[in-house]
Amino acid sequence: MTTANKEVNTIASQGYKYGFVTDIEADVAPRGLNEDTVRWISAKKSEPDFMLQWRLKAFRYWEKLLQGQETPSWANVHYPPIDYQNMIYYSAPKTKEKLESLDQVDPELLRTYEKLGIPLEEQKRLAGVAVDAIFDSVSIATTFREELAKHGIVFCPFSEALQEHPELVQKYLGSVVPYSDNFYAALNAAVFSDGSFCYIPKGVRCPLELTTYFRINTAETGQFERTLIIADEGSYVSYLEGCSAPMRDENQLHAAVVELITHDNAEIKYSTIQNWYPGNEEGKGGIYNFVTKRGKCQGKNSKISWTQVETGSAITWKYPSVILQGDNSVGEFYSVALTKGYQQADTGTKMTHIGKNTRSKIISKAISAGHGNNTYRGLVKVMPKADNARNFTQCDSLLIGDQCGAHTTPYVEVRNSTAQLEHEAFTSRVDEDMLFYCNQRGLSTEDAQSLIINGFCKEVFQKLPFEFAVEATRLLELNLEGAVG
């Protein structure tokens, strides 16, 4: 093997920097899953009855799918069957009954978030960012509550929303992703333990970036969180989630559901920086990230925009989608997905055009290194009444080295002849020749990588809130550089 090839390959073995474990006492549900587990979780949270009933329906539906072996199998990912009875569905750090302020949060937890670079203490926060921190199954801290309350904005843990705004939860929960949507959505509906809830009232432009930070800590625990964001008429919110987990040899399951709803003239911008533990160099361990994310542009002239930077997880299975129901509504999907080592990603989006003059835009950038395997799967669907629907899709792949793969499967389903769809795609390979050319101009292989990758991703990075664009760039660099062999 030549040197550059060796460099290209060692890129894949760059260490994971967030892999530590926090030593903290946890309140853990009995291993395994049955109706009692579901009741146990619901009781733990003192949930209203409608919630328990919904969970139980979801659980029974999920069990039926499991028995019928109707687990999703169409995605281009490979993993051994998951033993759902050998998993823990709820784990919460033991704390006092109710936290009144950050001072009551276990300092060990605060230190955890500090190590991850997420300041929870408000005086140290990033300018203009409110954070909800989810540790294993529960939310441990939400910052800037009062500031947000002044604008009538609700931003709180899901469990708290169930206590304080049950009518809002009941109205919207499952309205975009019903529990019967798919196997993991059903599982999530049955056992989800927490997540973030957000409601932006009419005409309010949320003055802060809202952020949820997810952390899996306990071993053999699944994380099932649920996020629900509602933007009422004429409102705007930009929301970001980040995630990480300790390094462990076993695989851990993360099956989240995110639902977004925009009313007339409202806009939600939802950004994700996903950095779950991807497993080691041989492909052992890592998070299975099976996520259902969907937004509904319910009102006219509304807009939902997904931006994701997916660098972690052993397996990612994720298709943030938009239902364009309101006339003139707009859906966007900007994605960077990186797979290295033995990571697998099957990701993409679904744009369903229902209203008139609806527009969608898909920019997907897939980067594969090492033995990484990256699949883009997209569906653009134009329904009969969606006159003048427009879609632009671009899916590009960047291959680093010669052992990785990228696959593109764009589907279209058009039932209205006025639709206009455009599709572009290109693939480029970062090979020895390219790196040598850069070296010859004075660039180290690391700098060359970084330049090539940033160039490749710039259309997506531009869509991230500024603070996070910087973080995303750094994350990709951490993940792909250090190739000095």
Place this chain on the structure above:
Amino acid sequence: MLEIRNLYASVGEVEILKGINLKVKAGEVHALMGPNGSGKSTLAFVLAGKPGYVATSGKVTYQGEDLLGMKPEDRARAGVFLSFQHPVEVPGVRLDQFLRAGFNAIHKSKGLEELDPLKFDRMLRQRVKVVGIDPALTKRSVNDGFSGGEKKRNEVLQMAVLEPTLAILDEPDSGLDVDALRTVAQGINQLRSPEKAILLVTHYQRILNYVIPDFVHVLVDGRIVKSGGKELALEIEAEGYEKFEQPQEEAIQSPG
């Protein structure tokens, strides 16, 4: 400045350079001529450190240092520039940003001032004029969709920006019309100075009408079979390479 002693090199299992001897002093321009497949590009790649081009024996010193022991980027930073016969496309990376990154990496290693985008842009625009390249090209991805001529001019532009001490130019003239050839030659002549040296690799004599070499070497089958002054190029022009293709014992022995 550059001294190549009895250099043997292989690509894969195949030995391509079979005992090259060459001495280049500061201020000199050496033309290296030879038929296709004689090993000209291989020599250029070995000097620049391309992976896969392995020196199996012999020695190369550059400014008193062991060149073959250096990483490719360190050679570049030490002032060795290679103009590629086939420039490589780097999709997604804008030429001006690419060049600034290279320029700053070189300057940083020398403890010289790194330029911010504004200052760099000013300098770049001035060099662009010298090379006669369309300024819009600097805002496009490196070599991506460039015509053959644009790629060649771009190599010369990069040389003008990076200001190397030793420029190895691998067929900068191939595929160019006369106008392009003239501007490329002009760009090369701009670099000539008492402190710098040029190794100009070419198949045809044509460019040597514009870039007058101090020495001409004929490379055949991995060996320099004859060295001489600029008149040697005219001899090749008139008679072709055939007469050199039988090994000439004498010529093999004499270093250039």
